[in-house]
Amino acid sequence: MPSLTELKRKGYALQRTASLGAAITLVSGVGKFVAHFECATKCAEVLGNSGLDDIGDGVFEVIPRFKIATEDLSAALTKLNRRFSVALVDYICDKNGGRFVALCRLNPTISSEPITPTPSTNLDDY
Numbered sequence: 001m002p003s004l005t006e007l008k009r010k011g012y013a014l015q016r017t018a019s020l021g022a023a024i025t026l027v028s029g030v031g032k033f034v035a036h037f038e039c040a041t042k043c044a045e046v047l048g049n050s051g052l053d054d055i056g057d058g059v060f061e062v063i064p065r066f067k068i069a070t071e072d073l074s075a076a077l078t079k080l081n082r083r084f085s086v087a088l089v090d091y092i093c094d095k096n097g098g099r100f101v102a103l104c105r106l107n108p109t110i111s112s113e114p115i116t117p118t119p120s121t122n123l124d125d126y
Contacts, residue, residue: 005061005062008063012036012037015089016039017100018087019105022085022087024043024080024084025039025086028103029067031069032070033067033068033073035068036063036064036066040065040066041066042084047068051067051068052066082108085108087102087105088103089102090103
């Protein structure tokens with residue numbers, strides 16, 4: 001019988017496949033968006049540990065999960081999107097069964113080029 005971690009990893013792989021290659025995958029839930037495993041730890045790096053919890057048994061199985069409330073999603077996406085590409089994914093049921101589909105993919109907003117400060121026009125600065 002497969003462990004909880006193996007089952008969650010299979011679902012996570014399906015979510016990541018639907019994410020169009022984004023660095024972070026957020027899956028739609030009731031009143032929240034959820035990230036698992038590596039995506040959850042990336043979210044915690046940027047947003048802090050307040051939404052991070054472990055849904056494994058805490059000893060043998062560690063399954064990080066990060067929850068973002070729907071009302072906080074806009075602010076969270078703004079922060080996440082500065083460093084990572086983010087995909088919003090939902091689970092749909094149709095005549096072929098259930099599957100994950102991408103709602104949208106947001107590319108990082110910060111370019112890798114360094115930002116040069118504009119020179120001051122105040123003569124006292126020189």
